[in-house]
Amino acid sequence: MSAVKIIYLLSGALLLSGCYGGSQTTVNDTAATATEFNWNLPPQMALPVEPLNNPVTEAKFQLGRHLFYDKRLSGGGAISCASCHEQNKAFTDGKVRPRGGAGDLHPRNSQGLANAAWFATVTWGNPSLTTLEQQIMLPLFGVDPIEHGINETNHPSILQSIVMDDLYQQLFAAAYPNSAPMEWSHIVESLATFVRGITSFRSAYDRYVAGDQSALSDSAKRGLQLFNNERLECFHCHDGHLFTDSVRDRSMRVVETPFHNTGLYNIDGLGAYPEPNTGAHEVTGRAAEMGAFRAPSLRNVAVTAPYMHDGSIATLEEVIRTYAAGGRNITEGELSGDGRRNPYKDSFIVGFSISEEEIADVIAFLNSLTDEQLLIDSRYGNPFE
Ligand code: HEC
Ligand code: HEC
Incomplete structure (x- = not known):
């Protein structure tokens, strides 16, 4: 489902505000904004980009946090953002693929939200989604x-139930002192602000980077070295402080938005991935x-x-074995095909030999990326509990 279709669907409500077209999004890449927001960052992290038309404020963050956990913000009253993004799982849901409010199976796995403020593109493989504001339209109003399940018919009554609520009136007045009444655009902006404000840099690995040698076990230290060496090649794509090469921050002049084929499928022998999950190809139509x-990002992985x-891969061990094999060979069923021979596979996915002890080391390193406080921090928790 393209963002364009969504905007069409919502023409009654959101087109009026007219600020969600991808090309129109302006970013603040100059000085830090005047907002006093506690990003809770280590010194090496540059501030994330904020859209000029939606600067981050604490009051919007708090409004967004309530909306994130509120099931009233749905067609059937049974689903909230938190249904698929649970804090104790670093804002994923533990499912292979989640079901939406109407029972539809989502084609993709729920993603973690921590540090999403820095991702150069959002979602698994969509080059056209570059802001959280655009992305959040999809779960709210998408039909595919x-x-x-918010649609043309039910959106006025859903909005009304939020607008009439005393608590939301207070939160809204604090977040938007000069504009009333509350509209869908405010809801989208506040949700984006909450997500943007979820930062996660309190793992054992972060303590190690900050100078505490004892924060990592010997096994995790060996795993870190393996991760960063030319045999495993992991760091080429999972690089930097966020362990992803798809990053944008306020200090950058040039932003890259890379996508990679890791050889998971090859259903026709010519490189095809199963529909609709053909990655960036689904959006651009480009064969390559x-x-x-x-x-x-591998933080909290x-x-x-x-x-x-x-x-489609249950454990970290299986992920590492798949990379070691240079991709995934599926021998049975409708998805069968040798992903190792996918012609579109990235040149860094070539396979390598690795001992059992080394696999355990890489896993120990990946475990050290968990920010235990993120999982329980009341700042990000359900305000209704
Ligand atoms: C039915 C489950 C479900 C619900 C409800 C849901 N999401 Fe998601 N979320 C997903 C899935 C699945 C993805 C991956 C989407 C894709 O790749 O197309 C995702 C991706 C995201 C991303 C992109 C993260 C990244 O790493 O790029 C953000 C941000 C996000 N969701 C925020 C929200 C917000 C805010 C809400 C509430 C308005 C919400 N989601 C509701 C399942 C859900
Ligand atoms: C060529 C770039 C590239 C290299 C090299 C690479 N990865 Fe990845 N990694 C990706 C991409 C792209 C995905 C998502 C693929 C998909 O879903 O189809 C991914 C997914 C993962 C995941 C799953 C994360 C999640 O949230 O589902 C883990 C774990 C992972 N990689 C670890 C590693 C390790 C360990 C190595 C080194 C052995 C490595 N990667 C090498 C690009 C790369």
């Missing part, structure tokens, strides 16, 4: 699949982008199983 997905865009 239906997630929150078949099966190309954004390298996910130990608590976000199952893995990959379709949740």
Whole structure:
């Protein structure tokens, strides 16, 4: 489902505000904004980009946090953002693929939301989604699949139930002192602000980077070295402080939005991935982008199983064995095909030999990327509990 279709669907409500077209999004890449927002960052992290028309404020963050956990913000009253993005799983849901409010199976695996403020593109493989504001329209108003199920018929009454609520009136007045009444655009902006404000840099690995040598076990230290060496090649795509090469921050003049085919499928022997999950190709139609997905950040990856865009790998051990094999050879069923021979496979996915002890070391390193505080921090928790 393209963002264009969504905007069409919502023409009654959102087109009026007219600020969600991808090309119109302006970013603040100059000085830091005047907002006093606590990003809770280590010194090496540059501030993330904020859209000029939606600067981050604490009051919007708090409004967004309530909306994120509120099931009233859905067609059937049974689903909230938190249904698929659970804090104790680093804002994933533990499912292979989630179901939306109308029972539709989403084609892709739920993603973690921590540090999403820095991702150069959002979602698994969509080059056209570059802001959280654009992305959040999809779960709210999308029909393929239906997630929150807000549509042309029910959106006025859903908005009304929020607008009439005393608590939301207070939160809204604090977030938008000069504009009333509350509209869908405010809801989208506040949700984006909450997500943008979820930062996660309190793992054992972060303590190690900050100078505490004892924060990592010897096994995790060996794993870190393996991760960063030319035999395993992991760091080429999972690089930097976020362990992804798809990053944008305020200090950058040039932003890259890379996508990679890691050789998971090859259903026709010519490189095809199963529909609709053909990666960036699904959006651009370019053959060379078949099966190309954004390298996910590996922070908190130990608590976000199952893995990959379709949740098709259950454990980190299996992920590492798949890379060691240079891709995945599926020998039975309708998805059969030798992903190792996918012609669109990235040149860094070539396979390598690795001992059992080394696999355990890489897993120990990946485990050290979990920010335990993120999982329980009341700042990001359900305000209604
Ligand atoms: C039915 C389950 C479901 C619901 C409800 C849901 N999401 Fe998601 N979310 C997903 C899935 C699945 C993806 C991956 C989407 C894709 O690749 O197309 C995702 C991706 C995202 C991303 C992109 C993260 C990244 O790493 O790029 C953000 C941000 C996000 N969701 C925020 C939200 C917000 C905010 C809400 C509430 C308005 C919400 N989601 C509701 C399942 C859900
Ligand atoms: C060529 C770029 C590239 C290289 C090299 C690479 N990865 Fe990945 N990684 C990706 C992409 C892209 C995905 C998502 C693929 C998909 O879903 O189809 C991914 C997914 C993952 C996941 C699953 C994350 C999640 O949230 O589902 C893990 C774990 C992972 N990689 C670890 C590693 C390790 C360990 C190595 C080194 C052995 C490595 N990667 C090498 C690009 C790369």
